[in-house]
Amino acid sequence: MIKKFLLSFVLLAYTLTSTASNLNNEQQAAVAMPDSYSADVSAKILAQGGNAIDAAIAAQFVLAVTLPEAGNVGGGGFMVIYKDNKADFLDYREVAPLKAHRDMYLDKNGDVIPNLSLYGALSAGVPGTVDGMWQAHQKYGSLPWKSLVTPAIEIAKNGFIVHKNLEENITRRINSFEKEGIKVNFAKHFASATEGTNFKQANLANTLQRIADHGRAGFYRGETAKIFTDFMAKHGGIIGYDDLNNYRATWRKPLENTWRGYRVLTAPPPSSGGIAILQWLKMYDLLSNNKPALAHNSATYIHRLSEIGKRVFADRAEYLGDPDFFDVPVKQLLENSYLKERVADISDDSISNTGAIKPGLKESPDTTHFSIIDKWGNAVSNTTTINYTFGSGVIVEGAGFILNDEMDDFSVKAGVANVYGAVGGDANAIQANKRMLSSMSPTILLKDDKVKLVTGSPGGTTIISSVYQSILNVIEFDMSAEQAVNAPRFHHQLLPKDAIEHYPGITKANIAALKKLGYTLSRRKFGSVQLIIVDGDNLDAAAESDRRGKSIVLK
Numbered sequence: 080m081i082k083k084f085l086l087s088f089v090l091l092a093y094t095l096t097s098t099a100s101n102l103n104n105e106q107q108a109a110v111a112m113p114d115s116y117s118a119d120v121s122a123k124i125l126a127q128g129g130n131a132i133d134a135a136i137a138a139q140f141v142l143a144v145t146l147p148e149a150g151n152v153g154g155g156g157f158m159v160i161y162k163d164n165k166a167d168f169l170d171y172r173e174v175a176p177l178k179a180h181r182d183m184y185l186d187k188n189g190d191v192i193p194n195l196s197l198y199g200a201l202s203a204g205v206p207g208t209v210d211g212m213w214q215a216h217q218k219y220g221s222l223p224w225k226s227l228v229t230p231a232i233e234i235a236k237n238g239f240i241v242h243k244n245l246e247e248n249i250t251r252r253i254n255s256f257e258k259e260g261i262k263v264n265f266a267k268h269f270a271s272a273t274e275g276t277n278f279k280q281a282n283l284a285n286t287l288q289r290i291a292d293h294g295r296a297g298f299y300r301g302e303t304a305k306i307f308t309d310f311m312a313k314h315g316g317i318i319g320y321d322d323l324n325n326y327r328a329t330w331r332k333p334l335e336n337t338w339r340g341y342r343v344l345t346a347p348p349p350s351s352g353g354i355a356i357l358q359w360l361k362m363y364d365l366l367s368n369n370k371p372a373l374a375h376n377s378a379t380y381i382h383r384l385s386e387i388g389k390r391v392f393a394d395r396a397e398y399l400g401d402p403d404f405f406d407v408p409v410k411q412l413l414e415n416s417y418l419k420e421r422v423a424d425i426s427d428d429s430i431s432n433t434g435a436i437k438p439g440l441k442e443s444p445d446t447t448h449f450s451i452i453d454k455w456g457n458a459v460s461n462t463t464t465i466n467y468t469f470g471s472g473v474i475v476e477g478a479g480f481i482l483n484d485e486m487d488d489f490s491v492k493a494g495v496a497n498v499y500g501a502v503g504g505d506a507n508a509i510q511a512n513k514r515m516l517s518s519m520s521p522t523i524l525l526k527d528d529k530v531k532l533v534t535g536s537p538g539g540t541t542i543i544s545s546v547y548q549s550i551l552n553v554i555e556f557d558m559s560a561e562q563a564v565n566a567p568r569f570h571h572q573l574l575p576k577d578a579i580e581h582y583p584g585i586t587k588a589n590i591a592a593l594k595k596l597g598y599t600l601s602r603r604k605f606g607s608v609q610l611i612i613v614d615g616d617n618l619d620a621a622a623e624s625d626r627r628g629k630s631i632v633l634k
C-alpha cells in the first residue's frame with residue numbers, strides 16, 4: 080500500500096515535470112518489465128531524472144532478487160543501447176572458465192554425461208552481469224551507482240511478496256530435480272518462497288551491498304570472490320579467482336541492417352539471435368514479394384516462416400560462435416543474393432526435406448528481457464540469463480546468488496542437442512575464456528534515426544521466433560503493444576524434423592492444414608516478450624499478460 084502510494088506520488092511528480100519539460104522536447108518514457116518490482120523501480124529511476132541506462136541497471140539488480148528464475152548477478156546478458164542518436168552494444172555474456180576444455184562433459188567413451196553441463200557447479204560459466212552493469216554505468220550512467228543498486232538491496236533485505244507464478248515455477252523445478260535425482264541446493268533456499276509470503280534473502284542483500292560499495296570489485300574480488308571460489312572448490316566447480324578477476328564485459332558494434340526502411344539494431348555474435356532475426360525478416364519479404372498478403376497466423380504464414388526457420392537454424396549450427404575465437408561470416412549470411420538462394424526451393428504447398436537442409440554457405444526455457452525508453456528518446460533493450468529456469472540449481476552458499484548453467488549453451492559434443500534442442504559444431508565448441516553461443520536477441524528498430532520499437536524475449540532458441548514475430552506483429556499487422564505480445568506465436572528450428580511448437584490460439588482449421596502438409600504440432604508457451612512502440616509522441620508498452628510482467632508509460 081505504502082509502496083503503491085509512493086509510486087503514485089513519484090509518477091504524479093513526473094507527470095507534472097514532464098508537462099513542463101515538454102517545452103524542452105522531452106517526451107513520454109516507458110518501461111516494459113518481467114515483473115512489477117523491476118517495473119516500479121525502473122519507472123522511479125526515470126522519474127528521478129535517470130536515463131534509460133540508469134533504469135536498466137537498477138532493473139537488472141532488482142530482477143536478481145525478485146525473478147530468481149532468470150534475473151541475476153550470477154549470469155550474463157546482452158544490452159542494445161541507443162543513446163543520443165548513437166548505437167552501442169554491451170556483451171556481458173559469461174565465458175568458459177580457464178580450466179574448461181572441449182571434452183569436459185564427455186565420459187571416457189566420448190559420450191555426453193547427462194546433465195553435467197546443465198546442473199551443478201560445473202555447469203557454470205564465469206558470470207558477466209556485475210561487470211556489464213558496472214561498465215554500462217561508467218560509460219552512460221547519470222545517477223550515482225549506489226542509488227541504482229540500493230533498491231535491490233532493500234528488497235532483498237526486507238523481502239518481497241511471492242507471486243503465484245514464482246511459486247509455481249519453484250515447485251516445478253524442485254519436483255523435476257527430485258524426479259531426476261539431481262543433487263543441488265535449490266530447494267533448501269527456495270522451497271519456503273510460497274505465494275503471498277514475504278521472502279527475504281539476507282546473503283544476497285550482503286552481496287549486493289558489497290557491489291554497491293565497491294562496484295565490480297565487490298563481486299569479482301574481496302569477500303564475494305572468496306565465498307564464491309571456496310564454494311566452487313568444495314562442490315566440484317572450476318571457476319577460480321583468476322577467472323573472476325580477469326572477467327571483462329565487451330563493447331561491440333551492434334549488428335545493424337535495414338529492413339523495410341527501418342534501421343534494425345540487434346545482437347551480434349556471440350548471439351545467434353540478431354543474424355537469425357534479420358535472416359528471418361528478410362527471407363520472409365523475399366518469399367512474400369509479389370504474392371497476396373497473408374493473414375496473421377494462417378497456415379501458409381506459419382508454414383513459410385517454419386521453412387525459413389529450418390534454414391536459419393542450419394546456418395546457426397554451422398557458422399555461429401564467439402567471434403573472438405571463430406570467424407563468423409556475418410556479412411555473407413545476410414547478403415540478399417545468399418538469402419534469395421536460400422528461399423528458392425521453398426514451396427507454399429509442401430514441406431522441404433529436413434535432411435536436405437544444410438548450412439547454405441559453402442562451408443524454460445528461461446532468461447528474461449526488459450525494454451526501456453527514457454524521456455530523451457534513448458532506449459535500452461536488455462536480455463539477461465542464467466540459462467535454464469533457476470540456472471544450475473545451485474545457490475552460492477553465503478553469497479545468496481544463483482549460479483548460471485550457461486556451459487550447456489556450448490556444443491558439448493558436435494551434433495548432440497543441448498537443452499533447447501539446438502546442435503552445433505566447431506564454431507561453438509568449448510574453449511577456455513570463450514563465450515558460448517546465445518539466442519538472446521535484444522532489438523531496437525529505428526525510423527529516421529528515432530526509436531520506433533524496442534523488443535526482446537526470453538526462451539532459449541524460441542527467443543528468436545518471439546522477437547521476429549513481435550516485429551512482424553507491429554510492422555506487418557499493425558498491432559498495439561498489448562496485442563503484439565499476446566498474439567499466439569510459433570517456432571520451428573530444423574530439428575526435431577517438421578515439428579512446430581505453438582501457443583494456444585492458432586485456429587483448428589490452420590492446425591489441420593499444417594498437419595495435412597506433414598507437420599507435427601505441439602502446444603507450448605515460450606518466454607514473455609516485453610515491447611515498447613513509439614507512435615509519434617505517444618509510447619505504447621506491454622509485457623505479456625499471463626505471467627508477472629508489468630509495463631508503465633510515464634506521461
Ligand code: GLY
Binds near residue numbers: 446488
Ligand atoms: N541461455 C540462453 C541463450 O543465451 O540463448
